Amino acid sequence: MVNRNDLKKALVQLGVESGMVLEVHSSLSSFGELEGGAMTLIDVLKELVTPQGSIFMPALRLSRELELTSEDKQLGITVKIRKLDPDTPHTAMGIVADTFRSLPDTVSGRDTISTSGWGLHGEEALKGGLDYAIHNGGKALLLGVDIYKLTAMHYVEGNTPEEITRQFAPGEEINRIYPPDKWIIEAGHPPIKAWYTVQKMAYEKGLIKETFIGSCKVMFFDIMPVISLYENELKRDPYGLWGIKKAEA
Numbered sequence: 001m002v003n004r005n006d007l008k009k010a011l012v013q014l015g016v017e018s019g020m021v022l023e024v025h026s027s028l029s030s031f032g033e034l035e036g037g038a039m040t041l042i043d044v045l046k047e048l049v050t051p052q053g054s055i056f057m058p059a060l061r062l063s064r065e066l067e068l069t070s071e072d073k074q075l076g077i078t079v080k081i082r083k084l085d086p087d088t089p090h091t092a093m094g095i096v097a098d099t100f101r102s103l104p105d106t107v108s109g110r111d112t113i114s115t116s117g118w119g120l121h122g123e124e125a126l127k128g129g130l131d132y133a134i135h136n137g138g139k140a141l142l143l144g145v146d147i148y149k150l151t152a153m154h155y156v157e158g159n160t161p162e163e164i165t166r167q168f169a170p171g172e173e174i175n176r177i178y179p180p181d182k183w184i185i186e187a188g189h190p191p192i193k194a195w196y197t198v199q200k201m202a203y204e205k206g207l208i209k210e211t212f213i214g215s216c217k218v219m220f221f222d223i224m225p226v227i228s229l230y231e232n233e234l235k236r237d238p239y240g241l242w243g244i245k246k247a248e249a
Contacts, residue, residue: 002214003035008044010213014141014220018050021121021138023130023152023223024057026096030144030216038099041143046118054119056133057097058151059108061085062184064092075174079186086110096143115151130155134223142219147199152223156231161238163246164190192243198230205229 016022024045028038036043045055063082072080084091091098101108101116107123108116117125124132130152132138140150147153170178170185178185202208207229208221239246 001033001035002031002216004040004044007034007040007213008048010211010218011044011048014209014211014218016045016048016141018048018052020049020053021133021136022049022053022055023133023138023140023150024055025142025145025149025151026094027144028095031213032215034214038096041096042100042103049119052120054117054121054124054133056125056130057100057116058093059097059101059114059116060091060093061088061112061114062092076187077170077174077185078189079184080178081184083112083182083184134227138223140219140221140223140226143213144216146219147195152227153195153230156227156234159231159234159238164238164242164244167244190242190244192241194233194241195230197241198226198233201229202226
C-alpha cells in the first residue's frame with residue numbers, strides 16, 4: 001500500500017511545488033492500493049501546489065470505449081464512445097478526475113469537452129480549458145497513464161492536414177446511426193500511434209522525468225516543449241508521423 005507520506009515525499013522529489021501550474025491525469029488503480037484513495041491524491045496535490053498554484057484535470061463527459069457490434073465492425077467503426085449528461089458522476093476520466101470535478105472548490109465547464117480547475121488560476125478552465133497551463137509554464141503530471149491521456153496534445157492538432165482527418169471520420173451512414181451530438185465515433189486507425197513517437201522523442205531529449213510511486217509509473221514534464229514536438233512534426237511530416245501515404249495530386 002502507498003500511504004499519504006509516501007505519495008507526498010515522491011511528488012516533492014519529482015519537483016511538484018508551491019505555485020506550480022499542473023495538468024494532472026491519473027489512474028488510481030495503477031498504485032495497486034493508495035491509502036485514502038482519490039481524495040488522498042487530490043489533497044496531497046493541493047497541499048503541495050498550494051492555493052497560489054493551480055491544478056487542472058480533464059472533465060470530459062464521455063463513456064469508456066464501448067464494445068463494437070458486428071454491425072459496427074461492418075461499417076468500419078473502430079471506436080465508439082457515448083457523450084454523457086453534464087451531471088453524470090462517473091466518466092472515462094477516472095475516479096480521481098471525477099472526484100476532483102465534484103468538489104465545491106473546483107470550477108468545471110458543463111460542456112462535453114471541458115476542464116476542471118482549482119487554485120489561483122483555476123477559473124481559467126472555464127475560459128480556455130488548458131490554454132492557461134500550456135502558455136504559462138504549466139507542467140504535466142501523468143500518474144499511471146501515458147501521453148495518450150495528455151489532453152494538451154489536442155491543442156496543437158489544428159496543424160493536421162484535413163486529408164488525414166477525413167480518412168478516419170465517420171461517413172453519413174454512421175452519423176445517421178450514431179448522431180455526432182450524442183456519440184464520438186472513429187472509423188479506422190492510422191498505422192502508427194504518433195503520440196508514442198512524440199513520447200519517445202521527448203524521452204530522448206531528456207524532457208520527461210520519471211519515477212515510480214509504489215507500482216504507479218509517474219511522468220513529469222513541462223507541457224509546452226513536449227506538445228511543441230508534436231506540433232513541429234505535424235508541420236514537418238504529418239503523413240510520416242502517422243504512417244499514412246499522401247494521396248497523389
